[in-house]
Amino acid sequence: MVLDIDLVGTISTYLGLPPELVRAVLAPLIYPGLGVFTVIVLFLIWAERKIAAKVQLRVGPYYVSKRLHGALQMLADGIRVAFQEVIIPLEAEKPAYILAPILSFAALTVAFAVVPGGPGIYGFSSSMSLLIVYAAISVSPILIILMGWSSSNKFSYIGAGRETLVTIAGEVTLLASLLSVAMMYKSLDILEIVEIQRQTDIIGLVANPLAALLFFIAALLLTDRIPFDLVLGEQEIVQGPFTEYTGVLYALTLALDYGKLYVLMLLFTSLFLGGWAPFDSVILGVVAVLAKTILLLLLAVFLRSVYARMRIDQVASVFWGRLFPLALLSFIISALVAPLYG
Amino acid sequence: MENRSEKEIPSRKRPNLVKAHLDAITIGLKTLLTRKPMTMMYPEVSEEWPEGYRGVIIYFYDKCIGCSLCSQICPPRAIKMYKVPGDKRLRPGYDIGRCIFCGLCVEICPVDALAESKVSDKVFDKLEQMVFDPIDWTFFTKDLQKEQETRRNKVRVIIDEEVGLRYESTVTK
Amino acid sequence: MSSSTLPGMEVRELGTRQGLRLIELNIGAQHPASGHMRMIVYLDGDVIVDVDPDIGYVHRTMEKLAETREYVRVISTIERMTIIDACNVTLPYVEAVEKLLGIEPPPRAKYLRTILCEINRISSHLYGLGLGGIFLNHSTMYMWAFGDREVFLHLANMLTGARLTHTYAIMGGVRRDLPQGFRDAFEKAKRYMTRRLKEYDKIFFNNPVVRGRLENIGVLPRRDAILLGASGPNLRASGVEYDARMTKYAAYEELDFKPVVGEAGDALERIWVRLREIEYSLELIDRALKQLPEGLFFNEKYVKMAPPAVKHWIEKGRVRLPGTYIRLKTKPGEIITRAEMGHGEITYHLVSDGGIKPYRLRIVTPSARNLILFKELPKGHLLMDFPAIYGSLDYFPPEADR
Structure with missing residues (x-):
């Protein structure tokens, strides 16, 4: 402390x-907000490229900072993007086009205020903090749809349509797993949830693995990770809603997905992995939280090198037909294991 | 064609869903942890091409009899005949920018005045530098032969049963 | 044709097309997954109503160029239609000229041609497989296939001295004899590739996500495949037992060739046929290397005419040509030859007026024949299935445009 x-x-x-x-x-x-997030996202993109390269028998980022195995490549890319001219298409709805990425990223930072990053490290505590995180994350799809609409490009438009489908399919599952967790701990306060897990020494992953799995899969869908990168869909719709974006605005749209992934994985750490357990001190607690989060992030980006993109109707049918019923099942599991947490 | 049920078609046979997912992830992880990159770090090391590689064409003025067969067979017309001062015969000149390294000129040459070098990655600053008249070509040949011998960090590509391609340094320690 | 303006975006209304309001989507020529072509995709919601492939972006007048060059110079020109499959694409032309010249390559040359053709076929299939992977955003398949293709490019390099543009088969035989160490290198490559194919199955072919993308997508029934004139693996995947190699050119007759035939005719089956053909090609090369007859690798007539000063090269396994080889004079006449490339069947129609250059060279490439499938197969599928169908067809724009 x-x-x-x-x-x-x-x-x-x-x-x-x-x-x-x-x-x-x-x-x-x-911390856990933008400063640390920037470092983590730079590391994560590097790790993603390096892991994919390893699986694909390539070398990956290399020439920028050879001794660090190309770790500064992302920094170099970031600087390049920062100085790139922002091109706004003539037909674009300018205010919406410019504001949408900025606003969606701003909305995301609200989530950083309530997700704990270690013992006593949080923006503010609230008895509803779980719902606040969820609300902050679910603002961004609306703004992504706005991006797709304001870009005035057919690919963006189709991408925005896909975002709608993906959001509806994914968020139901995500919310169901969140609520079943809340039901299990009988609390909506993330800090309290972590404390409950530390006191009982039972982490959520053990108590309700189904909810954890559903949370992870839904998080992959909401953050456009392969195999659910429908919204980006490079081979069909170039970059989906972000097709027309350049420069800093494009970097923001890219960081938006990673930001959501980071928040969701921080949340996963708190909900299912006991947050900073088993440590009490601030520094060790922060290290524990970051280590767990990064491990989850690496797992999420590793899947890129194994899977292809799933088809849109299959995603819908998997989420509504398989995972949503499972989410209902996880409510039952929660009800059964709730006595564990008193 | 007789009607066969779906399952009898060989391509439809599949392992069950969980096993297939696990297989894919396992092979991905296995490759991640055990395999080394197949990449040859090209500008840092370069390939020692196998025997008989068709690179830039080199020319020996002394052997040439000026028969012009090479310029006639050259598919992209990279070789053209030039008049050299003080020489009665026409001699071939070479436009490396047009050359496709097919090596037909070497095969038609009746006196071994042309040969294939093992260099194919020459870089030039200007377009004009890529056109050689017979005298230039002779000097260029000497430079190229020297370069071919002195180039360092060469690796030999070897087909390997385990990893596909293996790169072995040509420098013996 | 009226147009209605949505806020921020224009949608062209095509009221006449089956009474539906359609979005006209230009996939290409600047698009991550279009290749050197443009496809105008008409979408009703997310369902493809029609596709207009717009080709010709890489047209290089191959047929006309052939008329302006001597017979031997044409070879390295037409090779550039399908640079990834260089031996297969030139072989029927060479055989056509040989027939008009009335010369026959020695048996060893036929075998060597077959060996290079099969090496080319493997690398062409791997190329197609890799692109098929990246069209589904499966980047590992893409990189693996391209990496393993290097093995076969290296084999081709050992045999011919060039990685891609071999210009290996020329009139009268081949340009190089089998180098030392080739059998050994191939033996290793074969064992490596056989093992890798199993890994491909695990990460790509049996991967449930990939299966979901490919199964029952772009089904080409047997009857349609014949009517539309599809060729190559796309035809065989529909259950038609036809392969131009059955016409017994080169050494295929002695190798006891049997085509790989699929049944279902969907995208998955087309990929499956390619994977099995890689296996079978390895087997064919193995057989060819075992049965490889001794003797000259170039027609005796030209070997005798070669200049005496360079004859020692022929003993070392490098061809040396006589001066008359540039201006080969053929008998007047017409001839049609065909061969099976990695992408399908290529047909040459060579007309000679008895001169030193072809009077007319008509080329029908497999990709040009498969192009029609772009129009027929995606109808009724989702936009997402379009890359899957494209990837499974193994279409090569420079080849179709010629």
């Missing part, structure tokens, strides 16, 4: 602001 109290306390006395406010700003901006 030392580090946390020091940092937040010092800043609040220095600026003469209430510590709650400092906390609520620091968490979304530094």
